[in-house]
Amino acid sequence: MPKQSTLATTESVDDYLKAILELGGAEASQVTTNALAGRLGIRTPSVTGMLQKLALQRPSLVVYEKHRGVRLTAAGKRRAWELVRHHRLLELFLHDVLKYSWDEVHEEAERLEHFISERFEDRVAAILGDPEIDPHGHVIPQKYEAGVLRDEVPLARWPLGTPATISSVSDRSAAALRELERLGLMPGVALTVERRNAAGSHSIRLGAHTEPIRVSSDLAACVLVAAPVTALS
Amino acid sequence: MPKQSTLATTESVDDYLKAILELGGAEASQVTTNALAGRLGIRTPSVTGMLQKLALQRPSLVVYEKHRGVRLTAAGKRRAWELVRHHRLLELFLHDVLKYSWDEVHEEAERLEHFISERFEDRVAAILGDPEIDPHGHVIPQKYEAGVLRDEVPLARWPLGTPATISSVSDRSAAALRELERLGLMPGVALTVERRNAAGSHSIRLGAHTEPIRVSSDLAACVLVAAPVTALS
DNA sequence: AGCCAATATTAGGCATACCTAATATTACAT
DNA sequence: ATGTAATATTAGGTATGCCTAATATTGGCT
Ligand SMILES: [Mn+2]
Ligand SMILES: [Mn+2]
Ligand SMILES: [Mn+2]
Ligand SMILES: [Mn+2]
16 A cells, blocks of 8 residues: 555646646646646636646646646646546446436536545445446546556547447536437447538447438537447456 | 525635534524634634625625624525535435445535535435434434424533433544444433533443443533433324 | 723735736747 | 747736734623
């Protein structure tokens, strides 16, 4: 059991760390001030100020290079992945135990993820049977582990005519989630992209269905796909 | 369905409202600056400042008279009782569903009570079967209702030799709760106070037991008792 | 009535985390 | 190599909610 002294972070700091993780992508590349401001819904000077303060702290959570961007230190990554674990465990718990619909879970999880204790995290994981996937198809990181970054691509970049499976969907827009559910676009569903249309929309053939459905580019942006799994293990 | 626009309160304001409710007692009498500072663990000038700001707000949550004290308005009472409902529902949920022990629930509930949504409150109440009593014997207020103020008195003030039942115990000290459990002093337990000793401790005879146990005055202060219920309805 | 201790308020500061306006840096395009 | 648009930083300000030190009010006691 490694010493994981959960260093005190505020809700704001948490949100910065998570945003840096999510924007940095698999390569954990530097994230710009602008990108953070956009994602967090605040102004760039606020971001600069916060990054400067964060970078001064010991032990530091981020490495900040003026005018260059910011990336997470090992400690920053650990906290960010912990928040992702909280978020996804909470979403699954709200969905499976408290019977929230899949478009209702995100907002509540986004708030509570900052405030639950280690014990709460552990007990929720236990009653869910140490789950691996959240209601939107996202991988739930294991405790003290950096999360898995899967080989999934946005639906808009999947080649025409090639079979795919929906790997996950974005949890950020409740309206999009309701629409996806109505159309049957949920994790695990098989599909083929038939055609791309002028306005950026896609014609999709779902699993067994015969006629394709039309999916707007905004909605398609919420869907990540991967090659179908050949055999279930 | 009355219009209950949950006016925005911060965690700090919430804590003031709850403290005013708890210190004001059944008569909802005025609460002093000093008492609030003591209960909240902050200094008196901070309390004065907060009360002045709160009293200015519209719609106002408190009525503040300089040098006289503060009391809750109807809106303030509504929010305070809502927090008490959150707190007690959460404690029961943590205890019954997440298998927390009764000395672990308070701290977590104290934090989460500020952040759960109406939906969360409703769903937790539903899976618990609209419960009425929390793990420490406290009455859970119903939705949109001021809580019941029961006819219970501190153990230290119960007359010698008169049968009593433990009505509830304080949830604020985890150490005290562990000790109470060890001694079998839990809600619903019948007892008689045999004797009061010099140092302020009490000799208590529990239900069927023959030899009395010794309870320190600190511990006794955590126990509230009432006359035994004559018939269960 | 007047004094004193307890209680409360005012005055002035600090940390967090935002904001707008002004200025500086970077990097691309010619 | 240099101008310019995009990006970022600095400067200065606000609101919240706490702090200590200094001052004022209250109410009980002689
Ligand atoms: Mn958040
Ligand atoms: Mn999710
Ligand atoms: Mn609280
Ligand atoms: Mn309780």
